[in-house]
Amino acid sequence: MVGGGQLARMTHEAGIPLGIRFRLLSDTPQDSAAQVVSDVTVGDYGDLDTLRAFAAGCDVLTFDHEHVPIEHLRALEADGVVVRPGPDALAHAQDKVLMRARLARIGAPAPRHRVVSDPADVLRFAEEGDGLPVVLKTARGGYDGKGVWVVRSTEDAEDAFRAGVPVLAEEKVDFVRELAANVVRSPHGQAVAYPVVESVQVNGVCDTVIAPAPGLSEELSARAQQLALTIARELGVVGHLAVELFEVRDADGSPQILVNELAMRPHNSGHWTMDGAATSQFANHLRAVLDLPLGDPRPRAPWTVMANVLGGDYPDMYPAYLHCMARDPGLKIHMYGKDVKPGRKVGHVNTYGADLADVRERARHAADYLRGTIDE
Known part of the structure; x- marks a missing residue:
């Protein structure tokens, strides 16, 4: 690896x-x-x-x-x-311009977008739609909110062009929430789809994932899973594919989905599967790239919640670690062995059960206690 x-x-x-x-x-x-x-x-x-x-x-x-x-x-x-995944597939995760062009040929729903040449062109793009703000993304090199700008003026747009790579402009989507459809595909075409999850972002970084997405209709969930499976097949993905989605409302109020980003590797929106699914995204990624039969993606419990643990002002998390384990024996803590720095992703917690409100509270409490934002 x-x-x-x-x-x-x-x-x-x-x-x-x-x-x-x-x-x-x-x-x-x-x-x-x-x-x-x-x-x-x-x-x-x-x-x-x-x-x-x-x-x-x-x-x-x-x-x-x-x-x-x-x-x-x-x-x-x-x-x-x-x-695996091969370069023909992986290129679409590396280059957002290439990704948008290929997804358009597949017929995948997406925000309005085009490549822009300079800040003045950004303004022209905005005027072609609903005006400012718009979102700018560097074609290559962005992740976890990096390489992404919400532009409210031509002056705001200048930073995006300093990297010297193509810049993609997209409409700023008025979304209801963010979803993710995680699928795994093997070289001989076997594929599995995990439940569609809700992903909550804070400052451009994934904060919480709820599996399955609460209140998501069976019809829209199946549409999202099928879309992700189609993208994996059409792009020739081998391994895990995360399709990050916006849930939006059309003119008559009906829910729809738009593709936001692709990731061709295990993904933060799939960390819940380590404890909440019969086969984790990591195990299925390995099975896929080695062309082994894929494992069951179904959830073990009605609800699983993953909350990322970010570093805070207390570099020694050990006392908080002990407290969280003692307070909630059912809590699953996964730490990454990283030095603790404010805002750095250093681990995550998973909780699961039949009561969503309880599962969410347990995950949120543990993540906040480990970070040091709460002390009781």
């Missing part, structure tokens, strides 16, 4: 009971996954020679991020390395 973050850490954990030997290419020995994987290469994923040496002897190469240069992945495939 290329990338040593928490996604690699949790993927390695899922591979242990499957008997999978796991090799990691990590930026540093201190990265989250590098702390727990025995076979670690420290190196630059942007260097082709490093990638070639790392991949030698591996059955499959996969990723915990989408940043490996596509031309390097094509070179590895030419060398005979099995890359």
